[in-house]
Amino acid sequence: MKYVCKLCGWEYDEELGSPENGIAPGTKFEDLPEDFACPLCGAGKEEFAD
Amino acid sequence: MNITSDIKYVGVNDHEIDLFEGQYDVPNGMAYNSYVIADEKIAVMDTVDARFGHEWLDNISAATNGKAPDYLIVQHMEPDHSANIATFLKAYPKATVVSSQKAFAMMMNFFGEEYEDRRIVVGEGSTLSLGKHTLTFVTAPMVHWPEVIVTYDAADKVLFSADGFGKFGALDADEDWACEARRYYFGIVGKYGAQVQALLKKAAALEIEKICPLHGPILTENLGYYLGLYNTWSSYGVESEGIMIAYTSVYGHTKAAVELLAEKFKSKGCPKVVVCDLAREDMAEAVEDAFRYGKLVLATTTYNADIFPFMRTFIEHLTERGYQNRTIALMENGSWAPLAAKVMRSMFENSKNITFVEPVMRLTSAMNDLTKSAIEEVSDELCKEYLARQDSTANKNDLKALFNIGYGLYVVTSNDGKKDNGLIVNTVTQVTNTPNRIAVTINKQNYSHHVIKQTGKMNINCLSVDAPFSVFEDFGFKSGRNVDKFEGWEKYRSDNGLVFLPKYINSFMSLTVEQYVDLGTHGMFICSVGEARVISDLETMTYTYYQKNVKPKPQTEGKKGFVCKVCGYVYEGDTLPDDIVCPLCKHGAADFEPIK
Numbered sequence: 001m002k003y004v005c006k007l008c009g010w011e012y013d014e015e016l017g018s019p020e021n022g023i024a025p026g027t028k029f030e031d032l033p034e035d036f037a038c039p040l041c042g043a044g045k046e047e048f049a050d
Numbered sequence: 051m052n053i054t055s056d057i058k059y060v061g062v063n064d065h066e067i068d069l070f071e072g073q074y075d076v077p078n079g080m081a082y083n084s085y086v087i088a089d090e091k092i093a094v095m096d097t098v099d100a101r102f103g104h105e106w107l108d109n110i111s112a113a114t115n116g117k118a119p120d121y122l123i124v125q126h127m128e129p130d131h132s133a134n135i136a137t138f139l140k141a142y143p144k145a146t147v148v149s150s151q152k153a154f155a156m157m158m159n160f161f162g163e164e165y166e167d168r169r170i171v172v173g174e175g176s177t178l179s180l181g182k183h184t185l186t187f188v189t190a191p192m193v194h195w196p197e198v199i200v201t202y203d204a205a206d207k208v209l210f211s212a213d214g215f216g217k218f219g220a221l222d223a224d225e226d227w228a229c230e231a232r233r234y235y236f237g238i239v240g241k242y243g244a245q246v247q248a249l250l251k252k253a254a255a256l257e258i259e260k261i262c263p264l265h266g267p268i269l270t271e272n273l274g275y276y277l278g279l280y281n282t283w284s285s286y287g288v289e290s291e292g293i294m295i296a297y298t299s300v301y302g303h304t305k306a307a308v309e310l311l312a313e314k315f316k317s318k319g320c321p322k323v324v325v326c327d328l329a330r331e332d333m334a335e336a337v338e339d340a341f342r343y344g345k346l347v348l349a350t351t352t353y354n355a356d357i358f359p360f361m362r363t364f365i366e367h368l369t370e371r372g373y374q375n376r377t378i379a380l381m382e383n384g385s386w387a388p389l390a391a392k393v394m395r396s397m398f399e400n401s402k403n404i405t406f407v408e409p410v411m412r413l414t415s416a417m418n419d420l421t422k423s424a425i426e427e428v429s430d431e432l433c434k435e436y437l438a439r440q441d442s443t444a445n446k447n448d449l450k451a452l453f454n455i456g457y458g459l460y461v462v463t464s465n466d467g468k469k470d471n472g473l474i475v476n477t478v479t480q481v482t483n484t485p486n487r488i489a490v491t492i493n494k495q496n497y498s499h500h501v502i503k504q505t506g507k508m509n510i511n512c513l514s515v516d517a518p519f520s521v522f523e524d525f526g527f528k529s530g531r532n533v534d535k536f537e538g539w540e541k542y543r544s545d546n547g548l549v550f551l552p553k554y555i556n557s558f559m560s561l562t563v564e565q566y567v568d569l570g571t572h573g574m575f576i577c578s579v580g581e582a583r584v585i586s587d588l589e590t591m592t593y594t595y596y597q598k599n600v601k602p603k604p605q606t607e608g609k610k611g612f613v614c615k616v617c618g619y620v621y622e623g624d625t626l627p628d629d630i631v632c633p634l635c636k637h638g639a640a641d642f643e644p645i646k
Contacts, residue, residue: 007196008192009196040191041196042245042248
């Protein structure tokens with residue numbers, strides 16, 4: 001499942017994760033930490049949509 | 051105009067524009083700023099709006115004495131700054147475009163060109179040397195577009211801030227900076243507070259003497275003032291003391307109630323009251339004021355089983371921009387089925403830290419006595435601190451002030467020679483530190499007072515936030531004269547032989563009494579400190595925390611009678627016996643209050 005930051009367009013692909021940001025591939029979006037921030041623009045999880 | 055010896059202004063003023071960004075009324079026009087940095091290489095910062103390309107190119111030519119610029123730095127792709135990229139590159143065929151990866155992708159979308167053979171792609175921390183001036187690029191994603199970069203020139207200590215620190219109004223407009231800068235900020239950038247905060251953090255590491263934005267004047271002095279405002283705005287803090295009333299009124303009845311409310315605020319000492327007719331006044335100015343002040347009153351009529359359209363638009367502007375950290379009072383009108391307040395309240399359901407003041411002020415077509423009494427209540431609540439500060443209206447005998455003295459909570463243990471005892475007090479304070487002395491005050495009615503006066507020793511155990519109510523039941527509601535309070539507790543002993551608790555404390559200290567002060571109802575023991583241990587990192591439980599989170603709410607629902615304020619015990623009956631002793635905590639009639 002892919003999630004997009006509504007603010008800046010950065011994409012989070014659950015299959016790929018975000019290893020450069022310490023997120024292992026396969027990590028589900030709902031399992032990302034509460035304080036997870038978009039690595040591009042800093043938006044919080046609430047600004048993401050699937 | 052020269053900004054520094056090498057940096058020149060080549061922007062333009064626009065007095066023709068009717069609506070900036072397609073929505074903002076700009077009675078004093080707009081400025082589109084652009085700058086030339088003339089060094090061994092010449093760089094031009096951004097372009098200008100489509101209608102001013104020729105004037106801008108003339109300005110550049112004059113600024114460089116006809117020399118061709120080497121670089122066009124594109125910080126932001128919004129068309130009021132990017133429209134003349136192609137025009138520039140046609141006029142200067144040897145120039146290179148410098149911008150972010152995302153910006154080039156946008157150039158493809160806007161112009162069908164991304165200049166692969168004449169460009170430099172920059173990112174966070176990239177640099178470009180012009181000779182004496184080395185430019186460093188800093189990304190500013192979502193301030194207010196994703197491709198935005200800002201540029202720092204270390205030689206002249208100039209920050210080219212893109213749209214940040216801009217304002218409405220052409221450069222020949224003689225007006226206050228903050229007002230139009232605030233309307234601009236909340237309108238255009240307001241949603242991106244977090245992203246602005248991130249940029250301010252990066253800027254704090256730079257030595258900045260001048261700020262060159264893409265709109266509004268160049269800022270050269272007192273930069274702390276501008277940075278301070280941007281910090282307040284982007285953290286959704288309250289900038290000014292006062293109350294804003296935003297209203298819609300179709301036939302004048304809601305307006306009359308609003309005017310009465312405004313009068314009440316002023317008479318109760320509110321330093322600033324702003325009243326805004328959302329239908330007739332500038333909507334962006336209304337939005338600006340809602341963010342400027344900490345208290346907002348929304349007054350509107352029920353309309354089509356919803357709310358009046360200008361109020362809906364206004365609230366949507368606020369929530370879209372992340373409105374938070376504020377207090378809101380509601381006024382509604384309805385000639386048959388009023389529900390405006392319910393609708394307005396629900397529009398803020400995803401907004402953080404919004405406090406609604408009760409009651410809702412309701413008009414049924416026109417103001418009535420209920421409306422007026424609600425107006426009185428709401429104005430008292432919103433003006434609480436103003437009334438308290440004003441000499442003529444302050445309650446100077448409000449002993450509730452004493453409840454605001456902060457305390458921790460402590461289990462004080464002692465031993466009468468035969469058995470261990472303990473009680474809970476909040477009255478423990480360190481009074482000196484050379485040497486360390488601690489004062490502990492105990493009610494003479496407590497058995498521990500007698501024991502400590504005799505033995506001169508005690509341990510004070512600092513309760514931490516994990517202590518459950520049972521600790522208070524064990525040590526607070528029983529008497530050590532009759533009962534072994536430590537039944538069921540594992541006992542640890544300190545060097546002085548007294549107990550310290552096995553859990554629920556973050557530290558304890560062993561005290562030796564040096565002085566006793568007789569205070570009539572209480573005795574104060576002033577002590578030196580012996581053994582002192584830190585047990586955990588948990589926070590000390592404050593008295594406030596206990597009242598809010600630990601003390602159970604009394605089960606008074608549906609019951610008639612009296613409730614013990616200390617422990618919540620309910621006495622059901624029409625009258626409270628004068629000699630009543632609370633079976634749970636032993637307090638007397640004075641600590642009971644009627645159940646409402």
